[in-house]
Amino acid sequence: MSSSCAHGSNAGNESQRAEDASIAKSLSRIKHKLLVMSGKGGVGKSSLAVNLAAGLSLKGYKVGLMDVDLHGPSIPRMLGLLQQTPLQQRNGIFPIPVNDHLKVISVEVLMPDKDSPTIWRGPLKIGVIRQFIADVIWGDLDFLIIDSPPGTGDEPLTVAQTIPGAQAVIVTTPQEISLSDVRKSINFCRQVDMPIMGLVENMSGYICPHCGQESAIFKKDGGKQTAVSMKVPFLGSIPFDIQLMEKGDQGQAYLLNNPAPVVKEALDGIIEKIITTANQSQKEVLQPLMEVLPLMKATNVISDNVKIAIPMAEGTLCNHFGHCEQFALIDLQGKNIIQKVMVTPPPHEPGLLPRWLGEKGVDLIIAGGMGQRAVSLFNERGIKVLTGAPQLNVEELIAHYVNQTLITGDNVCDH
Ligand code: ADP
Numbered sequence: 001m002s003s004s005c006a007h008g009s010n011a012g013n014e015s016q017r018a019e020d021a022s023i024a025k026s027l028s029r030i031k032h033k034l035l036v037m038s039g040k041g042g043v044g045k046s047s048l049a050v051n052l053a054a055g056l057s058l059k060g061y062k063v064g065l066m067d068v069d070l071h072g073p074s075i076p077r078m079l080g081l082l083q084q085t086p087l088q089q090r091n092g093i094f095p096i097p098v099n100d101h102l103k104v105i106s107v108e109v110l111m112p113d114k115d116s117p118t119i120w121r122g123p124l125k126i127g128v129i130r131q132f133i134a135d136v137i138w139g140d141l142d143f144l145i146i147d148s149p150p151g152t153g154d155e156p157l158t159v160a161q162t163i164p165g166a167q168a169v170i171v172t173t174p175q176e177i178s179l180s181d182v183r184k185s186i187n188f189c190r191q192v193d194m195p196i197m198g199l200v201e202n203m204s205g206y207i208c209p210h211c212g213q214e215s216a217i218f219k220k221d222g223g224k225q226t227a228v229s230m231k232v233p234f235l236g237s238i239p240f241d242i243q244l245m246e247k248g249d250q251g252q253a254y255l256l257n258n259p260a261p262v263v264k265e266a267l268d269g270i271i272e273k274i275i276t277t278a279n280q281s282q283k284e285v286l287q288p289l290m291e292v293l294p295l296m297k298a299t300n301v302i303s304d305n306v307k308i309a310i311p312m313a314e315g316t317l318c319n320h321f322g323h324c325e326q327f328a329l330i331d332l333q334g335k336n337i338i339q340k341v342m343v344t345p346p347p348h349e350p351g352l353l354p355r356w357l358g359e360k361g362v363d364l365i366i367a368g369g370m371g372q373r374a375v376s377l378f379n380e381r382g383i384k385v386l387t388g389a390p391q392l393n394v395e396e397l398i399a400h401y402v403n404q405t406l407i408t409g410d411n412v413c414d415h
Contacts, residue, residue, distance in 0.1 A: 019134045021393075023162060028400070033146065034145050037170050043171050044171055048169070049065060049145050054255040064141045133162050204223065205237070205239040207240065236269045237266060306332045308366060312327065328340060330398060334402075386408050
């Protein structure tokens with residue numbers, strides 16, 4: 001029998017919701033989130049995270065790099081930031097700037113002694129990771145690169161679930177032991193519904209430190225073949241280059257410090273593919289909004305009035321459409337809210353809400369998750385639906401909507 005009292009669990013739920021809201025708010029200003037993952041440690045996950053971030057920043061993108069690996073945070077070491085302490089204020093932690101376009105934060109800031117291993121106990125780890133993600137103040141970013149803990153356990157699961165809209169970049173080496181781990185990572189992403197941006201094969205072939213040419217001492221192409229057989233995009237291979245290791249040990253980002261041309265070309269190719277795929281997926285995400293806007297303009301509702309309904313719980317958008325506490329009904333004129341009322345829906349009954357909201361004159365619903373059948377029922381009544389919107393409050397959602405910056409992610413329907 002559970003001994004937890006109702007008040008305690010309510011308080012827990014409330015603080016979890018507050019944390020969810022703060023995470024959603026901070027992440028809504030980031031265009032693309034990439035989770036760099038690997039089935040096991042030592043395959044070059046952190047090195048890739050550092051060089052992706054450095055390479056994207058060199059191209060002028062605003063980039064954040066976050067190290068969430070509680071057991072082996074290595075990003076600060078690789079970037080020579082061990083002596084730097086990020087600014088911490090009451091409202092959160094500010095990442096450390098590396099250059100004009102790149103900021104970095106590591107979970108290491110939460111560790112008392114950087115040289116001794118920290119023993120984290122089960123649920124504490126999950127709490128720390130969530131709290132950390134909620135607390136970092138990034139501002140506007142084009143890319144957030146997250147160095148996730150290796151494997152497919154609770155920690156990468158927490159990261160995947162805490163950062164909605166993230167896409168996975170999976171790193172492997174060409175060897176069979178690493179390849180069987182990568183297959184687990186691919187299945188993990190599929191189970192948690194995280195899109196896979198692609199697979200990178202690291203330490204593929206060898207760059208001779210004397211002549212700078214690639215030679216076939218190490219195996220090659222195992223990652224590429226796995227990508228083909230598992231039907232995952234292949235982003236490219238990075239050769240083994242002793243310089244890459246040495247620069248990492250010296251606290252220098254390889255791509256920012258005279259990389260070997262062959263390795264630079266390999267990394268640049270991977271980065272280009274990532275940029276193309278990220279832009280493509282953003283188009284797909286914005287598509288529903290683009291479909292709604294011309295329709296509203298055609299019916300003149302955007303210049304006159306639009307009535308928007310948002311399912312709400314505890315002051316922010318509620319992901320459970322059919323079970324929300326209240327609906328916010330917003331009358332919008334142009335970009336201005338002219339009226340906002342909160343209404344309590346009738347008890348849940350399939351098919352009832354489309355009629356009820358239709359009778360209230362609703363033109364558009366901004367929702368988190370909604371079943372496909374419900375979406376069709378609304379559409380049949382001429383009510384448009386945007387799904388996968390972040391858990392923000394009404395004013396924030398409407399501000400994003402009118403400024404056309406509302407990012408709608410996956411339809412996270414729980415039915
Ligand atoms: P992980 O994050 O998967 O544990 P790291 O990025 O820490 O792996 O890499 C493990 C070691 O391998 C580090 O010493 C790193 O410098 C080195 N390394 C990674 N990629 C390469 C590469 N392509 N060539 C040479 N050394 C590499």
